[in-house]
Amino acid sequence: MSARLRALPGHWFEILIGTIFWCLLWGGFAPSDVLGGAAAAALVVLLFPLPRVARELTLRxxxxxxxxxxxxxxxxxxxxxxxxxxxxxxxxxxxxxxxxxxxxxxxxxxxxxxxxxxxxxxxxxxxxxxxxxxxxxxxxxxxxxxxxxxxxxxxxxxxxxxxxxxxxxxxxxxxxxx
Incomplete structure (x- = not known):
């Protein structure tokens, strides 16, 4: 789990998207919504890691x-x-x-x-x-x-x-x- 914690900053985009969705679901961007969304998104990224697909893709x-x-x-x-x-x-x-x-x-x-x-x-x-x-x-x-x-x-x-x-x-x- 500690390796996943160290890798968490590399998943900033997923956490950002998760936070935005969280705030949209709760209907606002209050500081508590943003912090709760960031925590929920980070938890999801930690518990359910996705494989990296960047190595498979070359955008033309x-x-x-x-x-x-x-x-x-x-x-x-x-x-x-x-x-x-x-x-x-x-x-x-x-x-x-x-x-x-x-x-x-x-x-x-x-x-x-x-x-x-x-x-x-x-x-x-x-x-x-x-x-x-x-x-x-x-x-x-x-x-x-x-x-x-x-x-x-x-x-x-x-x-x-x-x-x-x-x-x-x-x-x-x-x-x-x-």
Missing amino acids: PWPLAVLIARFLADMVVSALQVAWYALRPAGAPASSVIAVRLRSRSDLFLTATGMLCTLIPGSVVVEAQRSTGTLFLHAFGAATPEAAEEARRRTLEQEERVLRALARREELEEAGLA
């Missing part, structure tokens, strides 16, 4: 901008498609669950890719297998083999954008993207 501004822009564009297009499916006179669209094996073995990038895919209307991750790096997605309009392959391709492109924006050079090389 241009690929990050491309990732964000493409994600927003995908959201708009998918939302329009889902709206069309909801309003059209035909029945429910054909859909299926597809398996997509990702290139990266990192839990961080598996999670990030899965979250981005789920946030796009018309697809949702129903399972993620950490051991194989596989996402199982329920996708609208993926009833034919060609449509399922297109959904897989879009998911792998999403993973590639995530990796190019955030992964270290070694991770890119392991994924075959360097």
